[in-house]
Amino acid sequence: MTMTRPLAINEVVNNQQLCEVFLCAPQGGMRKSNRTNTLTLISDKTKLYDDKVVDDIYHYTGMGQSGDQKMSGQNLTLAESDGNGVEIHFFEVMKPREYTYRGQVELAGEPYQGQQKDQDGRQRLVWIFPLRLMDNKAKFTKPPSATNDKQELKEEFKGIQQVENLPITQTEKERLIKARIGQGKFKKLLIERECKCALCGVTDPRVLIASHIKPWSASTNEERLDVNNGLLLCPNHDALFDKQLISFDVQGKIVISQTLDEAARIFMNVNEGLRVELTEKQLGYMEYHHQNLI
Numbered sequence: 001m002t003m004t005r006p007l008a009i010n011e012v013v014n015n016q017q018l019c020e021v022f023l024c025a026p027q028g029g030m031r032k033s034n035r036t037n038t039l040t041l042i043s044d045k046t047k048l049y050d051d052k053v054v055d056d057i058y059h060y061t062g063m064g065q066s067g068d069q070k071m072s073g074q075n076l077t078l079a080e081s082d083g084n085g086v087e088i089h090f091f092e093v094m095k096p097r098e099y100t101y102r103g104q105v106e107l108a109g110e111p112y113q114g115q116q117k118d119q120d121g122r123q124r125l126v127w128i129f130p131l132r133l134m135d136n137k138a139k140f141t142k143p144p145s146a147t148n149d150k151q152e153l154k155e156e157f158k159g160i161q162q163v164e165n166l167p168i169t170q171t172e173k174e175r176l177i178k179a180r181i182g183q184g185k186f187k188k189l190l191i192e193r194e195c196k197c198a199l200c201g202v203t204d205p206r207v208l209i210a211s212h213i214k215p216w217s218a219s220t221n222e223e224r225l226d227v228n229n230g231l232l233l234c235p236n237h238d239a240l241f242d243k244q245l246i247s248f249d250v251q252g253k254i255v256i257s258q259t260l261d262e263a264a265r266i267f268m269n270v271n272e273g274l275r276v277e278l279t280e281k282q283l284g285y286m287e288y289h290h291q292n293l294i
């Protein structure tokens, strides 16, 4: 037996659903299930981690939080997975409690040992497993430190900045800038991280819109390049956010402008119960946005 129901690549599930699909334990970064003969690996980007992606190979750090890691238990299961028949499935966590399925993986080489700091800050030996996705349409998220991404963004934004010199009105400039941002690298990075509209279930990248939380015109160059200053929304929710008719408080709870009437709320799919998960850095930008709510 394998998964109890197939998951689509990039499907987002919560912890309970993940456990139901693989019949595994609800905690841990490596979860073995004898009932489905699977090993589920979870790469949690919201915690400190040393994992790397090089040329589409994920270098996954094994199990064991403190002291030298041993080649036993689930580390051994993973090391022997090219011959023991256990399926290895891979998830990434970009936001608390949301598990994004990246698909089945296989070893791309021999596990090797490396030096990393443990949870108490002491140097220790860890086991690292090079992993490859088996479905060639699937992709791992590159760690946010990737300097290439920042360089590409910089180049792209240099071009966008020139829009400010065009002989058109401020409104036209803003519209043009927003469209340009929404086609390029910034959107790509946001989609890799967020996968869907922050407020609803729209996942189709063709209609999702990448916006700056603190508007482009008010942001410094550094803030313009910061993906944490981005929010991925569907067209309805983006329109409301862009026009400052909705914003979010420090708990991520939606704040709706008093000027938005009941019919608009219904047809634009917003209500007081909505909330988003925001990282610390996103919150900083959101405070600015919230102050400008109409």
Ligand SMILES: [Zn+2]
Residues within 6 Å of the ligand: 197, 198, 199, 200, 201, 202, 233, 234, 235, 236, 237
């Ligand atoms: Zn939406």
